[in-house]
Structures are given as structure tokens and as C-alpha cells.
Amino acid sequence: MKYSMLLVFLLSGSTLFAEQANIGNVADAPKCCEKAPIKEMVLEKNNTILVSVIGQGVAPMNTTSPAQAYALAKRAAIADSYRLIAEKVKGVRVDDQDVIKNMMVKRSTVRTSVDAMIKNANIVETNFKEGLCEVEMEILLTYSQFSQ
């Protein structure tokens, strides 16, 4: 009985010590996983910002040749790239409507829209694989463009 009591005491003591040690480790550990706040890019005077996006487009089903499929998919991908640039530079308007009945979502509607004017965007790279075209597009934003 004495021995069993001693064993229980020793076990509980060791686990307590281990927990304390763990707490100490957590406290001492370097803050590896803390996310630094994302710094918003601000276009300052005499400074430029390079915005790069990858737009995707798909070829229609009823194309007469692979060349036509490529040309049409590329057009769609360019439009998508323009849209992505507009979203990044100007922002997106979001309208959301949810219909809830008896504590259940009956209908969820999200409408987003972008309206912008884009000039001097450059196509950097184009890839076409299995009917999907990807266009990498860049635009250089300068302070003078916005100060007018």
C-alpha cells in the first residue's frame, strides 16, 4: 500500500513537472507561427507598383481547328486578366443576399461587379494546355497616373 501510494505520488509529480516544463517551452519558444500584419501597398511619389495576374480562358466546344480554339481561349484569358487587374487596382463591389427559412438557407445569392478602364497592360507569357489558356499579364502603376 505504501509503495503504491508512493508510486502514485511520484507519477502525479512527474506529470505536473512535465506540464510545467511544457508551459515553459511554449513561453520560451520563438514566435515562429505568428502572422505578421500584411502591409498594404501604397503608391508613393516617385514609386511604382507592378501588378501581375494570371487570367484563364477556355476554348469553346464547337471550334473548327486547334488554332481557332487557341485564339478564342486566349481572348477569353486576356479578358480574365483585365478583370483581375481591375479587381486588384480598383476593387470589387459585392452584393450578397441569403434567404433563410426555418433556420435553413433556402437561397444564397452573391453578385460581384467590377468597372474600370485599363491601358498599357502587357502580356508576359501565354500557355495553352488541354483547352485551357493561361495568360500572365502585368501592369506598371506610377504615381503620376493617379495624381492627375
Added chain:
Amino acid sequence: MRSRDGNSSYLLAIFSIVFFYSLSLQASEYLISYRYVVKDAILYNESLQISSAMKKCSGSPQESLLLSIDDNQNLQEIIKLNAQEFIDFLHKIGLNVEHKEKTINYINHSTTILTLKTTCFKVDINENFARIFPLN
């Protein structure tokens, strides 16, 4: 001494020369608009409208596009032969982007419209090349 009838035909000739000369000057200005629609990542419709300007455009010429041509062709033919190059040039000038997306019960539909609003272009056509300037 000229008769009345003689004078009127003389004046008519002068006016017609001035009139046709002014028409030939204005013929080098064109109104161009471009629009294409992409629905659900697939090109849906594309249109390029070219028309000669009926009255003189105002504005200063911007960065130009130089296209090589074989014979004396009109602008429609030149653009038809160099369509890709011309459309790339229109992209460089700047397009309006209008995008709408609708997600109903997690099913998404999107429409993107790229538009070049009707813009006046000055076109100089020579024997070997055509120079196209947007007027802004």
C-alpha cells in the same frame, strides 16, 4: 466679258473642287469601336466597327501604329490583314472593363465585357505602309 451662265459654271467648278478636296481630307479620319464579351470563361461575341468620319475630329494624335501594306488598300482591308496586330494596339490604347458575376447556391456565372468606346483615328496611307493614330 463672261455671261451670267458662264460665271455660274465657273463658280460651280471651284466649289465642287473645294468640296471634294475637303472630303478627301476628311476621308483619312475613321471612327473605330471594339467590343468583346466573355461568358463563363468562353469568348461569346467580338465586334470591330470601322466607319469613315463624317465630320472632322478634334484632338491631338497619340502613339501610332505602323502597318505594312502591299497596294493601295482601304482601312478595312488593311485591318483585316493585320487583325491581331491592330487588336493588340487597341488593348494598348486602353479598354473599359465591365465584369459581372453571379453566384446562386454556389453555382457561378460570369460575364466580362471589354470595350473601346468609339474613338477617332487618323490614318495616313502611303504606298508601302499605313500609319494609324488615335486622336485624343
